[in-house]
Amino acid sequence: MRGLACVLMFQTHCYDSWLGGEARKTTFFMWSQLGGTLPAPLFLFLAGISFALVTERLQKKGLPAAQVARTTIRRGAEIFGLGLLFRVQEFVLAWGWAPWSDLLRVDILNTIGLSMMLMGVVCSIVLFLSRGPRTRLALGGTAVAVSLSIALLTPLVYTSWRPRWLPWPLESYVNGVHNLGQPQPWLFPIFPWAGFAFVGLAVGFFLLSDFGRKLGVSAFALAGAGGVGLIYLARWLDRRRQFYAVYDFWHTSPNFFLIRVGLLLIILAAVYVWCRWGLGSWGFSPLIQMGQTSLLVYWVHIEFVYGRFSILPKRAQDIRAASVGLLTIFLAMLLLSLMRTRLKGPGSEALGWLRSPARAN
Numbered sequence: 001m002r003g004l005a006c007v008l009m010f011q012t013h014c015y016d017s018w019l020g021g022e023a024r025k026t027t028f029f030m031w032s033q034l035g036g037t038l039p040a041p042l043f044l045f046l047a048g049i050s051f052a053l054v055t056e057r058l059q060k061k062g063l064p065a066a067q068v069a070r071t072t073i074r075r076g077a078e079i080f081g082l083g084l085l086f087r088v089q090e091f092v093l094a095w096g097w098a099p100w101s102d103l104l105r106v107d108i109l110n111t112i113g114l115s116m117m118l119m120g121v122v123c124s125i126v127l128f129l130s131r132g133p134r135t136r137l138a139l140g141g142t143a144v145a146v147s148l149s150i151a152l153l154t155p156l157v158y159t160s161w162r163p164r165w166l167p168w169p170l171e172s173y174v175n176g177v178h179n180l181g182q183p184q185p186w187l188f189p190i191f192p193w194a195g196f197a198f199v200g201l202a203v204g205f206f207l208l209s210d211f212g213r214k215l216g217v218s219a220f221a222l223a224g225a226g227g228v229g230l231i232y233l234a235r236w237l238d239r240r241r242q243f244y245a246v247y248d249f250w251h252t253s254p255n256f257f258l259i260r261v262g263l264l265l266i267i268l269a270a271v272y273v274w275c276r277w278g279l280g281s282w283g284f285s286p287l288i289q290m291g292q293t294s295l296l297v298y299w300v301h302i303e304f305v306y307g308r309f310s311i312l313p314k315r316a317q318d319i320r321a322a323s324v325g326l327l328t329i330f331l332a333m334l335l336l337s338l339m340r341t342r343l344k345g346p347g348s349e350a351l352g353w354l355r356s357p358a359r360a361n
Contacts, residue, residue: 001271002294003287005042009298010329012036013305018322020315028319038263040108040188041196043294045264047112048143048200049207051119055139056208059127069124073117080113086299093308101179104169109298111188114173115197118190122146122198136209143202150195151254157191158183159246185251192257199261203268217272224269230262286334293340297333304329 015032023029051072058068087103087110094102123139130138157163158175162183171177176187183189203223206212212219234255249256275288290297303309312325 001042001046001267002291003285003289004267004271004291005039005046006290006294006297006333007287007330008035008042009039010301010305010333011326012039013301014326014329015319015322017305017310017314018312018317018325019319020317023318023322024315026319037260038267040111040193041260041264042267043108044112044115044193044196045200045203047116048119048197048202049204050200051116051123051197052139052201052204052208055123056136056205059135065124065127068127069120072120072123076113076116076118076120078113079116080110082295083107083109083111083113090302090307093303104172105178106172106176106187106189108188108193109295110173111190111193112197114190115194118146118194119143119197119201123201136205140202140205140209143198143205147195147198147202150190150198151192151257154192154195154254154257155244155246155248155252158248158252159244183251192252192254195257196261196264199264203265217276220269220272223265227262227265227269230258230265234258234262286330289341290334290337293337296340297337300336301329301333304332 011032012035015029016036019029054072054075055068058071063071087105087107091098091100091103122142126139126142127135153161162177163171163174166174168177168179172187173189175183175191176185176189177183178187207219215222234257237258238249238253238255247253304311306314311328312321317325
């Protein structure tokens with residue numbers, strides 16, 4: 001799933017950076033950008049599932065709740081620190097034309113790290129209060145409740161409940177306001193994005209539960225069916241009267257959040273089938289390969305698409321030229337991923353520090 005998220009991310013970034021003129025008014029571009037609404041939820045969703053696996057493993061070792069919290073929160077802090085380092089790198093590479101405020105932009109790595117720290121806090125509280133055979137149920141139920149709370153509060157913290165009393169660098173982590181006076185749709189604040197991580201956490205604990213293990217393959221079929229149900233529910237709710245003073249379907253709506261959760265569950269089921277019975281089980285898979293080094297390829301591709309070293313002139317290409325550039329980026333990142341996992345010697349150590357913290361997500 002991380003590999004799929006990488007490919008969706010590549011196409012969104014490449015077409016957004018390189019297409020120009022009339023190409024940006026086409027249906028092709030519209031669908032490309034609509035596909036761009038999935039990579040960030042996918043990364044966060046998978047961070048939640050992986051977090052459940054890590055928490056389960058630490059529990060089986062008999063570690064107390066406080067130590068589980070320290071371990072998981074520290075891993076989240078590592079990712080958050082990498083997010084800050086990434087912003088510094090981008091600012092340095094864009095020296096001379098990037099505003100200083102770019103250093104404080106809330107990007108996806110920042111939000112993954114913060115989400116992991118929040119999940120660590122929530123899980124530690126639940127583990128402290130609940131012990132015994134129903135602990136997984138308590139963890140999963142709490143994760144669902146936190147996710148729904150984030151989704152339902154998002155329209156409010158963007159409008160009538162905006163924390164204007166906070167300095168903008170801090171408010172930006174709540175609603176993505178940055179220094180522009182209004183919440184920006186291209187940033188990744190806690191609301192609503194952290195909600196996808198808590199959905200992944202709930203799904204992870206469901207799959208690890210005795211009931212989920214007993215279901216086996218049927219658990220993924222149930223997840224896919226549940227995803228379809230959520231999409232229909234969200235569409236039905238969207239046609240009802242809204243109680244929010246300001247209703248923005250594409251950016252803050254809980255209904256659009258539910259639709260994306262539904263799509264995540266469908267993708268989870270489809271990827272399981274693909275990896276178990278489809279082409280993913282036939283040998284080498286570029287998607288699986290890139291998924292193993294998703295942090296690295298994310299980090300590197302940005303500069304060659306949006307940065308000073310963009311391989312094509314920005315906002316100046318037609319669809320054909322941008323598609324050739326996309327294929328080039330895909331092949332280059334696949335080669336980089338292969339080098340990371342197969343290269344031995346000093347070079348691998350130089351790249352290794354980028355990958356090891358990613359295992360926590």
